[in-house]
Amino acid sequence: xxxxxxxxxxxxxxxxxxxxxxxxxxxxxxxxxxxxxxxxxxxxxxxxxxxxxxxxxxxxxxxxxxxxxxxxxxxxxxxxxxxxxxxxxxxxxxxxxxxxxxxxxxxxxxxxxxxxxxxxxxxxxxxxxxxxxxxxxxxxxxxxxxxxxxxxxxxxxxxxxxxxxxxxxxxxxxxxxxxxxxxxxxxxxxxxxxxxxxxxxxxxxxxxxxxxxxxxxxxxxxxxxxxxxxxxxxxxxxxxxxxxxxxxxxxxxxxxxxxxxxxxxxxxxxxxxxxxxxxxxxxxxxxxxxxxxxxxxxxxxxxxxxxxxxxxxxxxxxxxxxxxxxxxxxxxxxxxxxxxxxxxxxxxxxxxxxxxxxxxxxxxxxxxxxxxxxxxxxxxxxxxxxxx
Numbered sequence: 001x002x003x004x005x006x007x008x009x010x011x012x013x014x015x016x017x018x019x020x021x022x023x024x025x026x027x028x029x030x031x032x033x034x035x036x037x038x039x040x041x042x043x044x045x046x047x048x049x050x051x052x053x054x055x056x057x058x059x060x061x062x063x064x065x066x067x068x069x070x071x072x073x074x075x076x077x078x079x080x081x082x083x084x085x086x087x088x089x090x091x092x093x094x095x096x097x098x099x100x101x102x103x104x105x106x107x108x109x110x111x112x113x114x115x116x117x118x119x120x121x122x123x124x125x126x127x128x129x130x131x132x133x134x135x136x137x138x139x140x141x142x143x144x145x146x147x148x149x150x151x152x153x154x155x156x157x158x159x160x161x162x163x164x165x166x167x168x169x170x171x172x173x174x175x176x177x178x179x180x181x182x183x184x185x186x187x188x189x190x191x192x193x194x195x196x197x198x199x200x201x202x203x204x205x206x207x208x209x210x211x212x213x214x215x216x217x218x219x220x221x222x223x224x225x226x227x228x229x230x231x232x233x234x235x236x237x238x239x240x241x242x243x244x245x246x247x248x249x250x251x252x253x254x255x256x257x258x259x260x261x262x263x264x265x266x267x268x269x270x271x272x273x274x275x276x277x278x279x280x281x282x283x284x285x286x287x288x289x290x291x292x293x294x295x296x297x298x299x300x301x302x303x304x305x306x307x308x309x310x311x312x313x314x315x316x317x318x319x320x321x322x323x324x325x326x327x328x329x330x331x332x333x334x335x336x337x338x339x340x341x342x343x344x345x346x347x348x349x350x351x352x353x354x355x356x357x358x359x360x361x362x363x364x365x366x367x368x369x370x371x372x373x374x375x376x377x378x379x380x381x382x383x384x385x386x387x388x
Contacts, residue, residue: 018068023049028069031077037109040092043081044114046074050121063124067131070122075136078122081115082142086149090161112146112165119143120172129179140186143169144193151196166200167213174224181232188232191240197222198241198248206255216257223252223261226268238271245272246294253297254360259371262364266301266313269320295324299351300360307368315340321347 018024027049030042046069050062092109119139123129133139147169150162177184187193201222206215226248230238238245245268252265301308301317308314322343351357 016064018065024065024069028072028074032073037092037094039077040081040109040111040114043077043118044109047114047118047121050118062121063128066122066124066128070128070131070135074122075132078115078119078132079136079139079142081111082119082139082146085112085115086142086145090158110161112150112161116143116146116165116168120168123172123176126179129176129183133180133183140183143173144187144190148192148196151200163204163208164211164213166196167215167218170197170201170218170225171213171221174221174228177225177228184229185232188229189234189237191233191237194226194229194233194237194241195244197225198244202244202248202251216255219252220256220258220261222248223256223264223268227261227264230268230271242272245269246291250291250294250297253301254293254356257363257367259368262367263313266308266316270313270316273316273320291324295321296354296356296360298324299347299354299357300364302347303351303357303361304364304368307365318343318347321350325350 024046027042027046030038031046033039033042050065088111090111092111094108119132122132147166150165153159153162173187177187201219204215204218206219208215226245233241249265249269252261256262256265298317298321302314302321305314308317318340319338325347351361
C-alpha cells in the first residue's frame, strides 16, 4: 500500500452502482493503509471524485454513494483523520522517495482541508449525517475542537488554512444542524465553540475571503447558525456570551445585505435583553465603553419603524439605543417608567448626530424593500423555515 500511485485527478464513478466502482474500491483500500501519505491521498481522491460528481448528479445519488462507502469503513478513516487534525500536524509533506518517483509533481497535503471537505461531501443528506453522528459519537467533538484550534492559531503560515476551516464549517453547519436536534444540542451547549464562531464572524475581514466562500455569506451563515443553536443554550451560557454576541450583532447589523439574518440577529438581542430585564437603566454595562458600532447599528434600525413594524422589534431598538447613549435620563418619567413619546424623539435626535446610522438606515430600507418585493425568496429562509 505504501507504494500505491499518488493520484492527482478524480475518478469517474457510476453513482447508482457504487459497489461496481473500481475507483471506490481502490479508495477504500488505500484509505486504510498504514502509510499516511497513501491514506490522506485516498481521502483527497474521494473528495475530488465526489465533488466532481456534484456538478451533474442529484443529492439522492450522492447519498447512495455516501452510504455505500461509510458502511465499508470510510467513516472510521474520516473520524481518525479529523482526530489527528485536533492536535497533530496539519501538513503532510511528501517524502524524498515520493518526489523522485513522481518527478517532483507532488503537492503538500493540508489535512484539515482534505478531511473536512470529505466529511462535508459525505453529509449529502440528513440520513448520512445522522448515520455518521450515531456511529461516530466523537465526530462533533472533533469538528468543534478543530474550529477552536483554527480560531486560536497565530501561525502566519497557517492563516489561509485556519480561515478556510472556519469559513467552511460556519457555512455548512447550519444545514447539518437540520438533520437532528441532538446535533443542535451538542453544538448549542458548547459555550467555547459558540464564542469562537461569533468572534471569527465579528472580526473577519469582509474584503478577504477563502476558496468557495464569500465573507458576507459566511457572516450571514454565522447568524443562521447562532439563531439555530441559541434555543439549546441555557440562560447562564447566554450571559457568558453577551460580549461576543453584542460584538457579532454590531458587525452583522451594520453590513449584512440580507433581511433574514438581520431579523435573526435582532432576535438574539431580544434574548440578551430578556436576560438583563431591560428597564430604564444602562445596558449592557460591560459593553458601553466600546459600543460605537452597536450604537450606530441600533440607531439605524430605530430609524426604520415601517420595516420593523411587527413583534416589537422597533421598540426594542429604541430602548437599546437609549441604554447605549446619553438619552437615557430623558426618556423616563419620575417613577422610572419609559416615556415612549420622549423615547422616540430623543433617539431620532441621537440618530441625526450619527452619519453611519443614517447611511445604514437608508441601506436597510432598501434591503427590506427589495426582499419584500421579491417575495422573500431567500435560500437560508427556505432552509430554516422549520426553525424560525
